[in-house]
Amino acid sequence: MDLSAINPVVLTASLMVAATPILLAAIGELVVEKAGVLNLGVEGMMIIGAICGFAIAVETQSPLLGFIAAALGGAVLSMLFGFMTQVLLSNQVATGLALTLFGLGLSSLMGQSYVGIKAPSTPSLNLGPLSDLPVVGKILFSHDLMVYVSIAIIAGVWYMLRYTRTGLVLRAVGESHDAAHALGYKVIRIRLLAIGFGGACAGLGGAYLSLVRVPQWTEGMTAGAGWIALAIVVFASWKPWRVMIGAYLFGGITVLQLNLQAAGAKIPVELLSMSPYLITILVLVIISSDRRRAALSAPADLGKSFHASL
Numbered sequence: 001m002d003l004s005a006i007n008p009v010v011l012t013a014s015l016m017v018a019a020t021p022i023l024l025a026a027i028g029e030l031v032v033e034k035a036g037v038l039n040l041g042v043e044g045m046m047i048i049g050a051i052c053g054f055a056i057a058v059e060t061q062s063p064l065l066g067f068i069a070a071a072l073g074g075a076v077l078s079m080l081f082g083f084m085t086q087v088l089l090s091n092q093v094a095t096g097l098a099l100t101l102f103g104l105g106l107s108s109l110m111g112q113s114y115v116g117i118k119a120p121s122t123p124s125l126n127l128g129p130l131s132d133l134p135v136v137g138k139i140l141f142s143h144d145l146m147v148y149v150s151i152a153i154i155a156g157v158w159y160m161l162r163y164t165r166t167g168l169v170l171r172a173v174g175e176s177h178d179a180a181h182a183l184g185y186k187v188i189r190i191r192l193l194a195i196g197f198g199g200a201c202a203g204l205g206g207a208y209l210s211l212v213r214v215p216q217w218t219e220g221m222t223a224g225a226g227w228i229a230l231a232i233v234v235f236a237s238w239k240p241w242r243v244m245i246g247a248y249l250f251g252g253i254t255v256l257q258l259n260l261q262a263a264g265a266k267i268p269v270e271l272l273s274m275s276p277y278l279i280t281i282l283v284l285v286i287i288s289s290d291r292r293r294a295a296l297s298a299p300a301d302l303g304k305s306f307h308a309s310l
Contacts, residue, residue, distance in 0.1 A: 006259045011252075013139045016147055017213060019251025021046070021205040021222075023150045025229035026236070026243045027157055028201025033233060034161065035194035036174035038303040040096025041081050042202050043226025044103020049074040049203025050210040051107040054119055054217045057207075063122040067146065067207050074203020075196045077103060082195040086188045089305045104220065111217045119215040122146075146208055151244070153201065158240040170194060174299035177306040187306050202226065224277065231280050237297040250276055 025042050032039050052073030057066025081099050084090045122144050124131075130141040161167035170190060173180045177187045209225070210217055228250060236242030253276040260267065 009135055009138050011255055011259060013142060014255045015248060015252040016139075016143060017251075018254045019247040020147050020150050021208045021213060022225055022229050022232060022250060023244060023247035024146075024153070024205035024208065025202045025226060026232040026247055027150075027153055027240060028198035028205075029229055030233050030236070030238060030240060030243055031157060031170070031201075032194050032198035033238060033302055034174045034299055035170050035191045036177055036299050036301040036304060036306075037085065037191050037195060038092045038096065039078070039081055039099075039195060039198060040093060040230065041078070041099025041103065041226075042198075042229050043222055043224070044100035045074040045077050045199050045202035046103075046206035046209070046222045046226045046229075047107040047220070048077050048103045049206030050221060051111045051114070051206075051217060052203065053207025054210040055110065055114055057120055057211055058114060058117055061120045063120055063211050066119075066211055067204060070203040070207030071200040072203070074199040074201070074206065076199070078195045078199020078202070079192070081199075082192045085305070086191055086195075089307060092303050092305070100226065108219050111219060114217040115219075117217065119211050119217075121215070122212050144212055146204070146212065149204075154240050154244050161240065171299070174301055177301050177304070181306070181308060187308075191306075202229075205229070228277070228280055231284055235280075235283055238299065250280060253279055 025046055029039065029042055049070035053066040053070030055066075056069035057063050060066070077099065081095055084095050085092050124142055125145050125148065127141045131137045133141065159167075161171065169180070169185055172183075173185060173187050173190050180190075181187050205225070206222060209221055214221060229247075232243055232246040232250065235246045257273065257275050
């Protein structure tokens with residue numbers, strides 16, 4: 001095995017790209033769960049975002065329009081979940097799982113005519129002299145716009161949850177929807193808005209996969225990224241900046257195992273490929289071992305249905 005073939009600068013820069021789809025999906029799901037809703041349909045929303053973004057980008061030759069379409073596609077699918085769980089009061093876990101299956105099937109149908117087509121290239125953001133800086137320039141200032149948008153969303157969500165009245169109301173709905181309703185807040189409306197935001201972020205994450213990470217459409221290309229995003233929210237204890245750390249750790253492991261394969265590591269390829277998921281499971285098991293801490297971190301009314309007459 002030739003470890004000298006692994007460039008640490010390129011490795012670090014690549015992990016930011018690898019982590020972006022999961023980062024976008026996870027921060028959206030964090031907002032949804034902060035409102036007290038458990039949406040397990042992240043995988044389905046991501047794959048719909050991937051095909052919507054890819055199709056529109058190919059037809060218009062505009063990646064920007066592709067990302068907008070992906071956000072809309074993910075949001076529309078999430079509203080289906082929102083209507084069923086918040087208006088019809090269906091079970092959130094079962095509905096989320098059904099949403100994932102529906103998204104995977106619908107995306108397969110929509111993407112039949114786009115197999116084998118290359119997506120229009122998404123250019124890196126030109127940051128002038130910053131991009132030419134040694135080491136730092138390659139790592140931090142040589143990416144496309146969506147990498148920086150994902151970090152901006154993390155910062156915006158953190159600020160909103162911590163310092164704004166909107167964030168306070170959102171957290172109040174997640175902690176006790178009955179108390180929030182008694183104070184006059186529109187619980188269902190707030191939750192639907194949070195669900196729509198989460199769907200849009202998941203759609204953007206899916207589009208990043210099909211337009212940047214792997215610039216082509218492949219059936220089932222999310223490959224469990226939505227489930228990893230759900231796990232990262234728990235790993236992060238429902239805190240935005242920890243979501244970024246968790247996503248970058250997963251991205252780093254993913255990129256490292258690819259580099260080890262390229263360097264000729266004498267480890268079965270199958271074991272290297274499954275290592276990011278194994279490590280994610282291990283981390284979750286360690287976190288779950290302290291049940292009291294996990295219970296304190298999670299919103300108190302997470303997954304509970306609300307009806308004004310109940």
